[in-house]
Structures are given as structure tokens and as C-alpha cells.
Amino acid sequence: MISQQTIDAIFQAAHVEDIIEEFVHLTKRGVNLKGLCPFHDEKTPSFTVSPARNIYKCFGCGKGGNAVTFLMEHEGLSYPETLRYLANKYNIPIEETALPEEYEFEKQERDSLYLINAFARDFYGKQLFETDLGKSIGLSYFKERGLLRKTLDSFELGFASTNRDELTKTAIQAGYNIDLLRKLGLTNDHDRDFFFNRVMFPIHNLSGKVVAFAGRHLINDKKSPKYINSKESDIYHKSKVLYGLHLAKQAIRKEDYCLLVEGYTDVLSLHQSGIENVVASSGTALTVEQIKLIKRYTRQIKILYDGAAAGTKAALRGIDLVLEQDMNVELVLLPASEDPDSYIKKVGVTSFRDYLDQEAKDFILFKTNLILKEAGNDPVKKSCFN
Ligand SMILES: [Zn+2]
Structure with missing residues (x-):
């Protein structure tokens, strides 16, 4: 205690x-x-x-x-x-008093879930930086993407080895409870690791605690999805989490806007380049809860789309929700065949920021144009806008 x-x-x-x-x-x-x-x-x-x-x-x-x-x-x-x-x-050293024995067993389950995720984060980190496989596969993948050690550390990235029960075994040896490992989705019903042979992206809550993981595989295997995520748990509700927000929140307030991108690695590379007010909705369509998270820091959202996604209705999903929350939404389309990572590497951070400012389009105008284009000369559809 x-x-x-x-x-x-x-x-x-x-x-x-x-x-x-x-x-x-x-x-x-x-x-x-x-x-x-x-x-x-x-x-x-x-x-x-x-x-x-x-x-x-x-x-x-x-x-x-x-x-x-x-x-x-x-x-x-x-x-x-x-x-x-x-x-x-506040850098206050914690002084513990001796614990009555029964307290040890009564520690709240949520605390234990956070502890296990922290253990798994450290485990995957060690795999990335200290094992041959981690270095040759995981670390070289991150290096190829131009990510520096500082960025890997800030986002606490890791690697899950090809060994299918390494995390589970190590965690049990360290005294963690198998039921809780299963609850977090780190261990499957056959007591094997859920994540293996993947680079690992911990997903954090606002205060920076790990609530879940996403794992990306690096082999070209059409049978297994490129990204898999932890299942939902008492501490992880995916609709209420934005990837990178714990590191972005101060910058979002300072810049007074939030830049929303599509992928984890887009967040990493923009953050590394000095654009820190950036988050990703981590694979799900934007939810009301996520927008409310952003709204605590700013009322402006800029949504950055790859050139490829331009003008598709899919790209606009979720935005009506943002408007309902009384937020200003602008869209920024990248030049064709560029993604945030490639584009910032090409033009540098100053021009990238300029591009964001100059190319941001008001969402309502953008959508109206799109619908008008679709309506073509249909007088009935078109009349809605007259
Ligand atoms: Zn209130």
C-alpha cells in the first residue's frame, strides 16, 4: 500500500x-x-x-x-x-507500507490488465531491439520507412517473434494470470500468442497507458490480414481511442487543429518530421466518441486523404458525424500517388504545412460539388441545391 x-x-x-x-x-x-x-x-x-x-x-x-x-x-x-x-x-517517490497478504490478491482487475499490457509492450520492445530476428525483420522494416530510434521509443514500437507461445510463457513465468492474458486477447484459447511474426504498435489511452496492440505482418501472405488488433476488453473500446492522441494533444491545442490521417505509420512519420498534431482513427470509420476526444482540444479537424482516395464517397464516411458535433472540418487531398509519408519526405515540413493551409477545402463545399457532379443534369436531383 x-x-x-x-x-x-x-x-x-x-x-x-x-x-x-x-x-x-x-x-x-x-x-x-x-x-x-x-x-x-x-x-x-x-x-x-x-x-x-x-x-x-x-x-x-x-x-x-x-x-x-x-x-x-x-x-x-x-x-x-x-x-x-x-x-x-510530479516526481514524488512512492513509499510503500507492508501489504496485508489478502490485498495482493484483491488488486483490481483493471490495474492488472494495464500491468500486463505494459509487460507485453516491454516484451515486444526487447524482441525488436535485442533479438536477431527482431533486428533483421522488425527493425529493418522501421528503418526502411525512415523511422528513427527516437520515434520508435516515443511510440513504444515492438516486434512479436515467430515463436507462437513466447509472450504467453514469459508472462506466466513472471507471475501474470493466464485468464487476464486471454481477456486482453494477447493469448488465444489454445494458450498460444495471438500476435506472432509482426511488428507491434501499442495503442495508448489519453494518459499514455497501453490499452491494446495492433500488429502488422511483413510477409506477403494473402491469407492473413496485414493488420490485426487486440480484441476489445474492459480497458479497450476501439471506437473511443485515437492512435497517437496521447502524444498529439499538446500540439493539437497549440496549433488549434487536429490532423487526421489513415495509417499508424503516417502518424509516425509526420510526428517525426515535426508535425505533431496528428492522429489516426486506426482502421475504423470515425466515431462520435473519437470526435468528442478531439473536441476537448480543438474544434478544427483537417482530414488528410491520399490522392487515390480523392472524391470517393467512402472517404467521406464519418464526416457528417463530425459536423453534428459542431466541429469545423476541412479536407486536404494529397497529389495523386502520394501518401503523407512520401509527400513530407519529398517536399519537407515547411512546404507540407503550406500545402495543408492552401489546399484545405471546406467539407460542405466539397460534398456539394461531389453530389452536383453525380447528379449531372438530372433536374430533380439538381434542384435540391437551387
Ligand atoms: Zn458536466
Whole structure:
């Protein structure tokens, strides 16, 4: 158990406005700060933070509390996990008192799930950097894509070996519970590893904890999909996660827009080039929950499409949802046969930013043009726009 002394130090250090600002865009109103409530839907801010009293209160839905209760409720962390998160943030060493034995077994399951994912992340990282296979297959793939060690470390990338039960065995040896490994989808029903022979992309929540993994295989095998993802669990709901957001959130607020791309590697290469306000919806069509995540930091979204996707209706899926959330949406189409990675390498970051500014098209105009084009000379369809 965490000692009372440590808990007191944490409560003293934790400023409610520091904590909440990581998740909610706050603006100054007199002595208080105000923002859109993350706990209920609203268009005008009634979520109020008082630095002087070190508390928050929403006058819309009534939620209120301090830094600790905010993190527990908002991030779904347990009390001890929240204390650890804050201790880490404020560099407070954690002093543990001896634990009554039964506590060991009563640790909350969610905490255990996060711990196992962290273990798996470290395991896959070691496979990538310290094994021959990891280096010759995984690391050379990332290097070919021009990714630097710094980027691999920031995104905590890894490699799952060809051995089909290595993670499961190692985790069990280290004392982790097989049922929880199965719950996370890391181990299948036959007690073998779900991910093998793939480069691994951990998927993080807003506070940077690993909630799931995506694995990309590097062989040309039409029978197995290029990317596979962890199944949903108590800590992973794919419609509520955006890839890269934990590293992008500060930049999104600073630039006051969020750049949405299609692939994990697009996020990596743009981030590495210095465009950090970038996220991907990781294979799913954009969801309302994902848009709400972005909305905490900005009301502007630029959606970047490969030249190949230009003008297709599929590319526009999900955008009506964004508009319903009262967000400004612009589309940017890359020149034909370019993707974000190839294009930024070709023109460099300054021209890339210029391109984003100059080529961004208002979504409503874009869509109207598309429908008009489809309607052709059909007077009935066309009349909808007169
Ligand atoms: Zn509220």
C-alpha cells in the first residue's frame, strides 16, 4: 500500500488545473477557468475549475471533485493507480507500507490488465531491439520507412517473434494470470500468442497507458490480414481511442487543429518530421466518441486523404458525424500517388504545412460539388441545391 506520507505529498503537489488541462481545453474567466464538460454534452462551457480552491465543478451535470477524483472518473483509473500516475507526474517517490497478504490478491482487475499490457509492450520492445530476428525483420522494416530510434521509443514500437507461445510463457513465468492474458486477447484459447511474426504498435489511452496492440505482418501472405488488433476488453473500446492522441494533444491545442490521417505509420512519420498534431482513427470509420476526444482540444479537424482516395464517397464516411458535433472540418487531398509519408519526405515540413493551409477545402463545399457532379443534369436531383 502507498504510505499516507506519500499520499499527502501527492495531494499537496497536484494542482487541479494542471491535471484537467491535459484533457480539457480551459480558458480563463476571472479567478476561475472554464471549459466544455468532459462528462456531459454541452455547447457552452459550464465546467468550472477553481485553482484557488483546487476543485472543479460542472454546473451542467453536477460532477465535481479534486484532481484525484477527476482522474479516477475521467480515465477510469483506480485510486492507487491515480496516486501512482500523479506521483510519476510530479516526481514524488512512492513509499510503500507492508501489504496485508489478502490485498495482493484483491488488486483490481483493471490495474492488472494495464500491468500486463505494459509487460507485453516491454516484451515486444526487447524482441525488436535485442533479438536477431527482431533486428533483421522488425527493425529493418522501421528503418526502411525512415523511422528513427527516437520515434520508435516515443511510440513504444515492438516486434512479436515467430515463436507462437513466447509472450504467453514469459508472462506466466513472471507471475501474470493466464485468464487476464486471454481477456486482453494477447493469448488465444489454445494458450498460444495471438500476435506472432509482426511488428507491434501499442495503442495508448489519453494518459499514455497501453490499452491494446495492433500488429502488422511483413510477409506477403494473402491469407492473413496485414493488420490485426487486440480484441476489445474492459480497458479497450476501439471506437473511443485515437492512435497517437496521447502524444498529439499538446500540439493539437497549440496549433488549434487536429490532423487526421489513415495509417499508424503516417502518424509516425509526420510526428517525426515535426508535425505533431496528428492522429489516426486506426482502421475504423470515425466515431462520435473519437470526435468528442478531439473536441476537448480543438474544434478544427483537417482530414488528410491520399490522392487515390480523392472524391470517393467512402472517404467521406464519418464526416457528417463530425459536423453534428459542431466541429469545423476541412479536407486536404494529397497529389495523386502520394501518401503523407512520401509527400513530407519529398517536399519537407515547411512546404507540407503550406500545402495543408492552401489546399484545405471546406467539407460542405466539397460534398456539394461531389453530389452536383453525380447528379449531372438530372433536374430533380439538381434542384435540391437551387
Ligand atoms: Zn458536466
